[in-house]
Amino acid sequence: MSAEIIRVDGLTKHYRGSGDGAPALDGVSFSIEADKIYGLLGRNGAGKTTIMSILTAQGFATAGSVRVFGQNPYENERVLNRICFIRESQKYPDDFNANHAFKAAALFFDNWDQSLAMRLAKDFQLPLKRRIKKLSRGQLSAVGVVIGLASRAELTFFDEPYLGLDAVARQLFYDRLVEDYTEYPRTIVLSSHLIDEVANLLEHVIVIDQGRIIMDDDAESLRGSAVAVAGQAARVEVFTAGRTVIHREGFGALASVTIDGVLSAGERAEAAELGLELAPVSLQQLVVRRTIKGAVDDGSADGAARQGTKQGDTARMEATR
Amino acid sequence: MIDDSKPIFLQIAEMIENDIVDGVLAEESQVPSTNEFAAFHRINPATAAKGVNLLVDDGILYKRRGIGMFVATGARDKLVGRRRDEFFVQYVKPLAREARKLGISSGQLAEMLGKEIDTDGAPGPTERVVAL
Numbered sequence: 001m002s003a004e005i006i007r008v009d010g011l012t013k014h015y016r017g018s019g020d021g022a023p024a025l026d027g028v029s030f031s032i033e034a035d036k037i038y039g040l041l042g043r044n045g046a047g048k049t050t051i052m053s054i055l056t057a058q059g060f061a062t063a064g065s066v067r068v069f070g071q072n073p074y075e076n077e078r079v080l081n082r083i084c085f086i087r088e089s090q091k092y093p094d095d096f097n098a099n100h101a102f103k104a105a106a107l108f109f110d111n112w113d114q115s116l117a118m119r120l121a122k123d124f125q126l127p128l129k130r131r132i133k134k135l136s137r138g139q140l141s142a143v144g145v146v147i148g149l150a151s152r153a154e155l156t157f158f159d160e161p162y163l164g165l166d167a168v169a170r171q172l173f174y175d176r177l178v179e180d181y182t183e184y185p186r187t188i189v190l191s192s193h194l195i196d197e198v199a200n201l202l203e204h205v206i207v208i209d210q211g212r213i214i215m216d217d218d219a220e221s222l223r224g225s226a227v228a229v230a231g232q233a234a235r236v237e238v239f240t241a242g243r244t245v246i247h248r249e250g251f252g253a254l255a256s257v258t259i260d261g262v263l264s265a266g267e268r269a270e271a272a273e274l275g276l277e278l279a280p281v282s283l284q285q286l287v288v289r290r291t292i293k294g295a296v297d298d299g300s301a302d303g304a305a306r307q308g309t310k311q312g313d314t315a316r317m318e319a320t321r
Numbered sequence: 322m323i324d325d326s327k328p329i330f331l332q333i334a335e336m337i338e339n340d341i342v343d344g345v346l347a348e349e350s351q352v353p354s355t356n357e358f359a360a361f362h363r364i365n366p367a368t369a370a371k372g373v374n375l376l377v378d379d380g381i382l383y384k385r386r387g388i389g390m391f392v393a394t395g396a397r398d399k400l401v402g403r404r405r406d407e408f409f410v411q412y413v414k415p416l417a418r419e420a421r422k423l424g425i426s427s428g429q430l431a432e433m434l435g436k437e438i439d440t441d442g443a444p445g446p447t448e449r450v451v452a453l
Contacts (some may be wrong), residue, residue: 037365174363182356182366200323200364220368224327265410272415280326 005155005187006032006055011064013050013211024050026211027064032189032204034154037181039202039219040191041287047211048191049088052157056085068155084109084153086144088160092132098143099128102150109151116180117150123172137164145173149180155187162194170194174201195284205283209291219283226286227263230256231276239276247289258289323362333358333372341381341392342400352382352390 013025025047032038040048053059054066057073057080066073073079092101098121106112121128124142127135132143141164148156162170178201181188192198205222207215215222226246229236233255244260258281263271271278281289323332340346355373359366373390376382381396420430 036367175360178359178363178366182359185366200329200362200368203365203367219365220328220330220371223325223329269410269414272418280324282325 003034004031005034005069007067009065012062014062023211028213030206030213030216034187035185036203037201038189039205040189041195042208046208048208049159052159056083082154084148084151085157086148086161090144094133096132097129098126101143105147105151109153111152113150113152117146120146141165149176152184157189159191195287199283207287214290222283226258226260226281228256228258228279228281229276235274235276239271239274329364329368330371333369334375337376338400341396346392348392348394348396350392354389
């Protein structure tokens with residue numbers, strides 16, 4: 001098994017001034033292994049950035065412990081110079097252009113690859129001599145993406161690195177990420193809420209909601225770990241009886257129920273006999289449903305968030321293998 | 322292409338299997354590398370490797386040290402045999418179910434099948450998904 005490079009135990013964070021409000025992080029524990037691509041997923045305000053800030057010593061924990069490369073990262077150069085953290089809104093000195101930023105990164109990161117940086121800058125059509133202050137939102141994000149990839153740090157955090165990037169540029173980022181990671185395996189933590197876009201790149205998924213971890217699993221075991229059963233409501237009820245229901249929606253005499261678990265070939269055949277349709281649940285749908293379910297269980301006001309993501313493609317799933 | 326119906330490594334394995342059954346990947350020919358699969362399908366390389374290794378464990382592919390993955394001799398027969406076993410459940414049963422629903426008799430169904438199989442000539446490999 002891969003070596004564990006991050007260990008987080010009982011991490012709790014209260015922001016000053018949040019009063020009696022809920023903590024930003026509430027007893028979070030997880031670990032991260034070397035040379036994998038992780039997805040840190042969750043809604044806005046779930047606590048993703050807070051976790052990454054504490055891991056990179058840019059924020060303090062209220063309670064709990066954090067070990068990165070086996071050490072406390074706080075003011076620890078031996079840990080921090082192995083980490084690259086690309087923030088969603090990275091600030092640069094006022095008179096910096098992209099070239100300046102790359103030079104500074106080259107000084108800091110031992111594995112910096114200048115030719116990769118130049119190639120990526122060209123791919124993203126980044127004006128290297130224009131002051132960063134004057135760049136568009138997308139170009140600013142591109143500067144971060146270039147630094148994050150070209151630094152080849154042992155541990156790289158991308159905190160929603162795609163803001164302002166159009167679909168073409170985002171695809172370019174994902175492609176270059178896979179390419180470079182394949183050639184130079186390293187640990188990458190990608191926070192995103194464009195889950196569908198990044199799902200296939202991830203080896204492991206950690207989902208955080210309201211300061212707590214609600215999913216922590218291999219991406220491959222999550223894929224196909226839930227299934228949506230649709231058809232005549234009465235029959236759907238019979239078929240899903242006794243199973244863990246993640247989500248339920250109805251439409252007249254029809255119902256669509258998302259259940260946890262993998263169906264056997266026999267169960268698939270049974271569903272077919274009942275005239276029920278089985279549809280796959282994407283990672284994004286799974287995260288949305290689990291997140292909503294959590295909110296409902298908590299009984300919080302926004303719990304019933306009207307996020308009834310429609311089961312768009314009820315493509316009939318064939319039993320295979 | 323890759324969808325959400327099941328783990329991606331299974332889908333990669335199936336694509337390679339399809340190519341072997343169709344003859345796109347001949348026995349003893351080299352299979353694209355894990356990294357090529359990852360780049361082409363935009364998936365995590367570890368996932369692609371898992372799919373390829375599944376077929377190695379199954380004896381469908383074998384590894385030549387330092388060169389790459391190759392299709393084993395006898396792989397096609399093995400896969401065709403397995404698929405014939407699955408054919409009834411996967412294709413005949415749903416077909417019969419739909420036919421019943423539409424009131425198509427078994428005679429009519431047999432006639433349609435006969436017409437389709439005889440006139441179509443070689444079932445087109447063009448309809449198949451080619452892995453790479």
